[in-house]
Amino acid sequence: PVMENETKGKTEVNDVKEIKDVKDYKDAKIKIDIDRYRVKEGDTINLKKFATYCDQDVDKSAVKNYAFPQALDEISLLQAKLFAQSTYGLIIVLQAMDAAGKDSTIKHVFSHLDPNGVHVVSFKQPTEEEKDHDYMWRINKALPRRGDIGVFNRSHYEDVIVSRVHNLIEQGKMPKNLISKDIWDIRYRQIRDWETYLNENGFPILKIFLHVSKDEQRDRLAERILNKQKNWKFSMADINERRYWDRYQELYSEMISETSLKEAPWYIVPADQKWYTRYVVAQIVIKALKDIAPKFPEMSKEIKDQLEEFRKLIESGSVGMIEEMQDMMLPSDK
Numbered sequence: 664p665v666m667e668n669e670t671k672g673k674t675e676v677n678d679v680k681e682i683k684d685v686k687d688y689k690d691a692k693i694k695i696d697i698d699r700y701r702v703k704e705g706d707t708i709n710l711k712k713f714a715t716y717c718d719q720d721v722d723k724s725a726v727k728n729y730a731f732p733q734a735l736d737e738i739s740l741l742q743a744k745l746f747a748q749s750t751y752g753l754i755i756v757l758q759a760m761d762a763a764g765k766d767s768t769i770k771h772v773f774s775h776l777d778p779n780g781v782h783v784v785s786f787k788q789p790t791e792e793e794k795d796h797d798y799m800w801r802i803n804k805a806l807p808r809r810g811d812i813g814v815f816n817r818s819h820y821e822d823v824i825v826s827r828v829h830n831l832i833e834q835g836k837m838p839k840n841l842i843s844k845d846i847w848d849i850r851y852r853q854i855r856d857w858e859t860y861l862n863e864n865g866f867p868i869l870k871i872f873l874h875v876s877k878d879e880q881r882d883r884l885a886e887r888i889l890n891k892q893k894n895w896k897f898s899m900a901d902i903n904e905r906r907y908w909d910r911y912q913e914l915y916s917e918m919i920s921e922t923s924l925k926e927a928p929w930y931i932v933p934a935d936q937k938w939y940t941r942y943v944v945a946q947i948v949i950k951a952l953k954d955i956a957p958k959f960p961e962m963s964k965e966i967k968d969q970l971e972e973f974r975k976l977i978e979s980g981s982v983g984m985i986e987e988m989q990d991m992m993l994p995s996d997k
């Protein structure tokens with residue numbers, strides 16, 4: 664069962680358990696079209712034209728109590744196959760304005776997965792060591808291995824967004840003669856090439872922008888001040904960054920237009936309602952995993968036949984079954 668937030672009462676948890684059954688939601692609307700949130704390669708988008716709230720006819724209660732938990736089960740199975748197959752690795756990038764809900768989306772969509780195969784990495788302000796390298800250095804170090812899902816809470820995209828809003832590139836250690844007026848176009852090109860390279864090597868990338876409205880951000884920042892359990896999330900910087908809201912929206916629009924690729928698309932996900940955000944993100948992750956189509960590795964016919972023999976032995980209830988299996992083992996396994 665998934666709760667909207669920890670402050671909700673105990674009764675809700677019980678409710679969720681009781682109605683987690685298909686027949687209770689037989690006629691409920693739970694299907695959504697995620698394609699409308701995907702940015703097609705070459706499209707020039709304006710964030711203002713994208714919804715920040717649920718814009719499809721779906722039943723909230725059916726989504727929260729039935730469809731979302733079911734989607735999580737589906738992700739689990741696909742992730743288990745991805746891990747077992749161990750050939751593809753999936754990279755999921757999350758970007759957003761402050762308080763759009765990156766952390767809570769990650770918590771609700773990914774945290775029930777096998778921790779062996781899923782890694783969340785948060786990219787904060789670069790450390791001194793990170794500043795001594797190119798901007799992709801720390802991102803490269805954090806890439807998932809084959810079979811794994813790497814979830815990036817912020818990413819290399821900070822280096823074409825926050826760096827640009829605050830002119831950080833000038834203050835950094837890049838050789839001055841390499842910082843031309845084309846620097847952002849150059850970086851977009853580098854990012855497209857790098858993501859294409861990863862995709863061509865078995866590491867598809869999925870990029871999600873959580874699109875929150877300015878009003879909802881205000882309410883959430885206020886909540887961090889009012890609610891003692893959320894005080895730890897409060898940051899003066901978030902209050903200050905709000906000054907640059909329009910600039911951020913403009914740069915995000917440009918960046919998403921420049922870097923959405925057929926094989927590495929951006930999705931602009933409405934982020935004003937958490938239940939909806941989580942559900943959309945879950946469906947996007949399912950689609951990405953289905954595109955990879957991972958399968959449990961096939962066993963050889965020899966081993967399958969032998970397991971069939973072992974199965975009969977176990978069902979016969981023989982006390983010495985393991986010893987009998989030892990006798991039946993292929994010479995190559997002994």
Ligand code: ATP
Pocket residue numbers: 761762765766786787788789816817818821822825826831898900
């Ligand atoms: P979040 O805000 O993502 O929930 P947080 O509040 O736990 O995370 P912060 O201290 O706010 O942690 O760290 C994120 C900050 O680091 C953001 O302000 C972000 O813009 C900044 N940042 C991330 N990557 C870079 C970068 N490459 N260059 C400059 N600043 C960066």
Ligand code: MG
Pocket residue numbers: 761898901
């Ligand atoms: Mg922050």
